[in-house]
Amino acid sequence: MEADNFNLEPDKKHFMSWPVIALIDFVTIISFENIFYPFQNQGLSVVVSWIFLFVSYVVPYALISSQMSLTFDNQEGGLASWVRRSTNDTLGYWTSWMYWVQSVPYIVDVSNSVIVSFSWIILGDNRLGKRMSTASFGLLTFIIILLFILLENRLKNSLEILSLIGGGAMFIMSMLFVLLAGYAIMHGHPIATQPFNLAAFKPSFSLNYFSTTGLLIFAMSGAELAAPYVSQMRNPKRDFPxxxxxxxIMTGFLTIFGTLALAMFFNAHHIPHDFKMNGPYYAFQLLGHSLGWGDTLMYIFAVVQAIFMMAQLAVLLDASSRVFAGDVADKFMPKWLTKKDKHGRPIHSYTTTAGLSLFLLLLTGTLPNINTIYNWLLNVNGIISPYKTCWVFFAFIAMRWHEERYHSDYVFIKNRKAALGVGWWCFIFTFVCATLGFIPQNVELGTHAFNHQLLLNIITVVVLFGLGFLLPWLRKREEAKQA
Incomplete structure (x- = not known):
């Protein structure tokens, strides 16, 4: 720390540097496991997908988020505020609702990951699926969610700190895997994917290929999460972009080089069926054995994963419920849903979160095994999360359509027509990928399993998004009774 920092005046504002904001956003939106399910779905050709998305989607997405954040820099509502300020309260409400409800499948998914990480810490292998029934798995997942809701008052602040520690450790582990994989290959470890040539990277433009792209968007989206930090920067015009x-760049590095590192240890043509659930543990186990370190790296990763996922669960539960109850115009929200306890927490928002989590878990109870449950929840996130991301580009299009009404210290593409073209491209691409995500993955077309998962996908999206129509109706009924 510099010497003059010890003499800060008590009321002097503390500013955040741009590398810190980038790191906070990075560990929030992507982790090591995010490269595993695209690798299982698309094999080595996913490297081409990552490169294409990095150039045509991730960079524009990040810079669009820069302009929107600096245009609405006095708003703490993030994406919902962007839509509300660029359009109207009704669309702002729908953004808030979809932003909140898309977190519910992720909350269940993170809770599942907590169980899987502890199973590797305790068992040291992949036997969880053989030792636990789907009913027990679902019940334990729900207990974990309830436990974290009940402990929010005592654990929230400490777990936010742990999320930064766990997130930082996860980032280090991810980079360590890429670097050590390169070291192992240079010292004689054979490349598992053969043939490892340009032909192996050629995408097969099949229905499965396009239906799995929504998961890539899910893995890379979230740049808008940095918006609230704009007001905490000394020179946001210069530093936020x-x-x-x-x-x-960090996202592109992890996805592209992380996937290449996976191809060193796993045959892209014969990937384990439980790769999405257990792949990260297999990877560190194989890397440790290659380096002569045994299972040490695997256990270190399992502990880091458990800490990170528990912290992420606590922050997700608190943040999603607070935004849901507090960042919506009054005419859309029933009073009982915004009721707060003595600690200022929206208790019925937590109840609703728990209820919808239970709904998802009841649906997963119809699936045959834990691995299928894990895969299906990931696929649901690949539908719902991109639909939420559409609002980022919708707000950008609305703002640039009437750009004379707004002022921003940073402008992404000064030519209005070109900017709108990029905005429409990102919006349409995201919407199409989200819609194609309804097609079940890892199951054959026309089978009972395919039809079952397709039905579950439709029910889930209709219920989660459709409930958004219910709340304004309930609010109107409240107002009618009070009149």
Whole structure:
């Protein structure tokens, strides 16, 4: 720390540097496991997908988020505020609702990951699926969610700190895997994917290929999460775009080189069926054995994963419920849903979160095994999360359509027509990928399993998004009774 920092005046504002903001956003939106399910779905050809998305999607996404954040820099509502300020309260409500409800499948998914990480710490292998029934798995997942809701008052602040520690450790582990994989290959470890040539990277433009692209968007989206930090920067006009560039480059590095590192240890043509659930543990186990370190790296990763996922669960539960109850115009929200306890927490928002989590878990109870449950929840995130991301580009299009009404210290593409073209491209691409995500993955077309998962996908999206129509109706009924 510099010497003059010890003499800060008590009321002097503390500013955040752009590398710190980039790191906070990075560990929030992507982790090591995010490269595993695209690798299982698309094999080595996913490297081409990552490169294409990095150039045509991730960089524009990050810079669009820069302009929107600097245009609405006095708003703490993030994406919902962007839509509300660029359009109207009704669309702002729908953004808030979809932003909140898309977190519910992720909350269940993170809770599942907590169980899987502890199973590797305790068992040291992949036997969880053989030792636990789907009913027990679902019940334990729900207990974990309830436990974290009940402990929010005592654990929230400490777990936010742990999320930064765990997130930082996860980033280090991810980079360590890429670097050590390169070291192992240079010292004689054979490349598992053969043939490892240009032909192996050629995408097969099949229905499965396009239906799995939504998961890539899910893995890379979230640049808008940095918006609230704009007000905490000393020179946001100069530094915030730098943070977004750093975020995009780090994301591109992890996805592209992380996938290449996976191809060193796993045959892209014969990937384990439980790769999405257990792949990260297999990877560090194989890397440790290659380096002569045994299972040490695997256990270190399992502990880091457990800490990171528990911290992420606590922050997700608190943040999603607070935004849901507090960042919506009054005419859309029933009073009982915004009721707060003595600690200022929206208790019925937590109840609703728990209820919808239970709904998802009841649906997963119809699936045959834990691995299928894990895969299906990931696929649901690949539908719902991109639909939420569409609002980022919708807000950008609305703002640039009437750009004379707004002022921003940073402008992404000064030519209005070109900017709108990029905005429409990102919006349409995201919407199409989200819609194609309804097609079940890892199951054959026309089978009972395919039809079952397709039905579950439709029910999930209709219920989660459709409930958004219910709340304004309930609010109107409240107002009618009070009149």
């Amino acid at each position: 730098k943070a977004m560039w750093m975020l995009a």
